[in-house]
Amino acid sequence: MSVNRTLLSVDKSSLIDFISTREEPEWILAERLQALELVEQLPYPKLEKTRLEQWDFGLLGSHVQPRRVSSLQELPAGAASHVVSENVIVGRNSGVAFIRLSDELEGKGVIFTDLDIAVRDHTDLVRPYYMRAIHANENIITALHATARTGGVFLYVPENVHIEVPLQALFVQDQADAIHMPHVLIVAEANSCVTFIENVISSLGSTGSYSTNGMLEVFVKPGAKVSIVSIHNVEASVIDTTYRRAVVEADGAIEWIIGELNEGNAVSDTTTLIQGTGASSDAKIICVGKGGQKLDLTTRAVHFGKHTDSDMLTKAVMTGQSTAIINGITKIEKGASGTNGQQTERVLMLSPEARGDANPILLIDEDDVKAGHAASVGQVNAEQLYYLMSRGINKEEAQRLIINGFLMPVIAEIPYEDVQDQIIQLVERKLGIKGGA
Amino acid sequence: MKTRLTINGLKAVIEGKEILKGFDLEIKGGEIHAVMGPNGTGKSTLASALMGHPKYEVTSGNVTLNGEDLLEMDVDERARAGLFLAMQYPSEIAGVTNSDFLRSAVNARREEGDEISLIKFIRQMESQMKTLEMNPEFMHRYLNEGFSGGEKKRNEILQMMMLEPKIAILDEIDSGLDIDALRIVAEGVNALRHEDRGFLIITHYQRLLNYIKPDFVHVMMQGRIVKSGGPELAERLEAEGYEWVKAELGIEDETVGQD
Ligand SMILES: Nc1ncnc2c1ncn2[C@@H]1O[C@H](COP(=O)(O)OP(=O)(O)OP(=O)(O)O)[C@@H](O)[C@H]1O
Numbered sequence: 287m288s289v290n291r292t293l294l295s296v297d298k299s300s301l302i303d304f305i306s307t308r309e310e311p312e313w314i315l316a317e318r319l320q321a322l323e324l325v326e327q328l329p330y331p332k333l334e335k336t337r338l339e340q341w342d343f344g345l346l347g348s349h350v351q352p353r354r355v356s357s358l359q360e361l362p363a364g365a366a367s368h369v370v371s372e373n374v375i376v377g378r379n380s381g382v383a384f385i386r387l388s389d390e391l392e393g394k395g396v397i398f399t400d401l402d403i404a405v406r407d408h409t410d411l412v413r414p415y416y417m418r419a420i421h422a423n424e425n426i427i428t429a430l431h432a433t434a435r436t437g438g439v440f441l442y443v444p445e446n447v448h449i450e451v452p453l454q455a456l457f458v459q460d461q462a463d464a465i466h467m468p469h470v471l472i473v474a475e476a477n478s479c480v481t482f483i484e485n486v487i488s489s490l491g492s493t494g495s496y497s498t499n500g501m502l503e504v505f506v507k508p509g510a511k512v513s514i515v516s517i518h519n520v521e522a523s524v525i526d527t528t529y530r531r532a533v534v535e536a537d538g539a540i541e542w543i544i545g546e547l548n549e550g551n552a553v554s555d556t557t558t559l560i561q562g563t564g565a566s567s568d569a570k571i572i573c574v575g576k577g578g579q580k581l582d583l584t585t586r587a588v589h590f591g592k593h594t595d596s597d598m599l600t601k602a603v604m605t606g607q608s609t610a611i612i613n614g615i616t617k618i619e620k621g622a623s624g625t626n627g628q629q630t631e632r633v634l635m636l637s638p639e640a641r642g643d644a645n646p647i648l649l650i651d652e653d654d655v656k657a658g659h660a661a662s663v664g665q666v667n668a669e670q671l672y673y674l675m676s677r678g679i680n681k682e683e684a685q686r687l688i689i690n691g692f693l694m695p696v697i698a699e700i701p702y703e704d705v706q707d708q709i710i711q712l713v714e715r716k717l718g719i720k721g722g723a
Numbered sequence: 724m725k726t727r728l729t730i731n732g733l734k735a736v737i738e739g740k741e742i743l744k745g746f747d748l749e750i751k752g753g754e755i756h757a758v759m760g761p762n763g764t765g766k767s768t769l770a771s772a773l774m775g776h777p778k779y780e781v782t783s784g785n786v787t788l789n790g791e792d793l794l795e796m797d798v799d800e801r802a803r804a805g806l807f808l809a810m811q812y813p814s815e816i817a818g819v820t821n822s823d824f825l826r827s828a829v830n831a832r833r834e835e836g837d838e839i840s841l842i843k844f845i846r847q848m849e850s851q852m853k854t855l856e857m858n859p860e861f862m863h864r865y866l867n868e869g870f871s872g873g874e875k876k877r878n879e880i881l882q883m884m885m886l887e888p889k890i891a892i893l894d895e896i897d898s899g900l901d902i903d904a905l906r907i908v909a910e911g912v913n914a915l916r917h918e919d920r921g922f923l924i925i926t927h928y929q930r931l932l933n934y935i936k937p938d939f940v941h942v943m944m945q946g947r948i949v950k951s952g953g954p955e956l957a958e959r960l961e962a963e964g965y966e967w968v969k970a971e972l973g974i975e976d977e978t979v980g981q982d
């Protein structure tokens with residue numbers, strides 16, 4: 287079989303047409319055209335034991351702008367139930383359908399808007415950051431995103447502003463021929479503080495082949511603190527490729543809480559570049575594999591700054607014939623003395639045909655550091671099951687308790703109970719277990 | 724119907740080795756039976772085989788609880804039929820809180836749609852914990868995780884009090900308990916004494932039996948009961964050890980043997 291990039295079915299001339307009709311600042315148009323050249327040249331990302339060339343990404347589709355609505359009720363069925371926050375942007379297919387930001391936050395100078403609008407109205411704020419954490423020239427997927435992305439979210443938190451309530455973006459893909467490339471760009475200025483929740487869902491049906499090509503870029507300025515909750519739950523017919531990347535400056539902190547709860551094949555890469563002295567990164571990931579799903583999940587912390595900390599914890603539950611490659615990469619660059627990088631990957635196998643590979647990797651170019659990893663792949667503990675059942679709890683419920691317990695170290699970290707419940711429900715639905723009391 | 728557990732000629736093997744070699748006993752509601760015996764004579768195996776631990780294979784004999792065949796039931800069914808085992812070594816389960824676990828166990832005994840309300844459950848659990856002088860924080864701790872030996876034992880009794888079994892087997896519930904805890908746990912057990920509830924108490928020490936007066940005392944050796952008597956038998960064992968029993972019965976190796 288000849289490997290060709292038409293799996294992504296990119297029609298160059300229609301993309302050139304698309305770019306030429308964009309009413310956008312010159313710089314971004316130039317970058318789109320450059321990226322389009324890269325789409326033709328760059329390879330797929332190199333993944334261990336996963337050959338993306340052979341995945342059916344379906345047609346790229348075209349740009350479908352949603353109708354702007356004034357209430358959540360006008361959104362497709364089920365979408366509103368995902369909204370847990372007063373301050374929310376709903377993206378639909380290739381654009382933004384709904385924006386709500388409180389007067390209070392607006393008054394504090396917070397910008398929370400459609401990225402397309404921000405590119406025009408706040409171009410000086412967007413330009414230094416957009417596609418600067420993740421680069422167009424990394425591979426065909428990032429290049430395609432840089433070429434064709436429309437819609438998305440720009441969140442700007444001014445210096446010293448602490449936002450107590452979460453801000454949320456919900457991305458819905460519900461039209462088969464629409465390009466879906468959600469992009470979140472967050473700039474948290476010095477000593478600011480914010481929590482952001484991202485949900486990606488789809489409603490396309492079980493037949494056909496679709497893809498979502500998303501990015502989340504976060505810039506954490508000195509002393510700022512950003513928490514990201516990112517829950518992906520698209521249908522089996524959708525391939526999800528997602529890059530999440532944070533750049534953290536001195537004494538800044540990022541916290542990732544990630545639910546990889548898609549029904550279909552997925553590749554994700556969540557990376558923190560820990561640039562400044564005293565900065566830190568904490569990543570917690572939940573993943574459930576089901577059916578014939580193939581998952582490739584990478585979590586990475588790269589230490590540049592001195593006295594920086596990173597911690598990563600992945601918990602995966604694998605059922606059916608699903609396969610997960612779970613990579614944890616802790617990289618400590620020369621000069622990043624006094625740093626501490628830790629990681630743990632734990633895989634719970636619920637089926638003999640499922641596979642879970644945990645690959646902890648430490649790459650260390652500095653002497654004066656601490657680094658450690660732990661990884662395990664195991665089954666439900668038979669003694670624990672017996673103990674619970676000896677109290678009258680049936681096997682299904684006992685397993686549910688044990689699985690929830692396994693995931694709890696991540697779930698308990700989620701700062702909002704609504705979101706905790708959302709994740710628990712998604713996990714239980716994916717595992718086909720009935721929720722308990 | 725009055726509670727009655729009947730064990731007849733029970734034999735069980737683990738990893739190919741026969742450990743229970745024909746165990747007979749009948750426990751009726753209102754009775755307290757104590758089982759004593761040297762280490763490695765099959766006491767915990769008896770408890771595990773009755774509860775249905777998957778590692779223990781019953782090769783012959785039969786067990787009925789109120790006329791129902793216990794050995795035909797899965798572990799959870801045995802529990803719902805009224806059997807409770809306070810284990811010698813309870814499992815630790817991270818991520819599952821004590822209260823979530825116990826509520827699941829309580830609700831497992833109730834019809835769907837008739838689950839206990841959260842408030843009522845919490846009130847019951849709090850009041851039983853108070854009886855056992857347990858710190859309320861144990862409600863939200865993960866099940867047995869990091870509990871001290873004595874705390875685990877108290878937690879076993881807490882579960883028994885919440886689940887109100889018909890037959891309770893307590894496997895060395897006194898080990899690891901300090902003197903005050905021993906009294907508190909024994910009071911918990913005594914509070915549950917009821918004409919419809921039978922107890923099988925496995926212990927090495929008379930001390931516990933001072934608090935919980937048994938009706939019958941059995942000595943277990945070589946995987947079966949070799950001698951039975953009243954409370955005075957436990958007192959004599961405490962004072963003299965097992966040698967006289969072995970001599971009387973002509974037993975040289977009291978364990979279940981190496982065959
Ligand atoms: N899982 C197992 N694998 C192998 N042998 C076992 C297992 N469980 C029990 N045995 C063996 O069965 C015999 C009886 O063990 P059991 O735990 O029933 O003794 P016990 O009377 O409860 O002793 P103790 O007073 O020390 O608690 C012992 O020789 C023990 O080693």
Ligand SMILES: [Mg+2]
Pocket residue numbers: 766767768811894
């Ligand atoms: Mg024992």
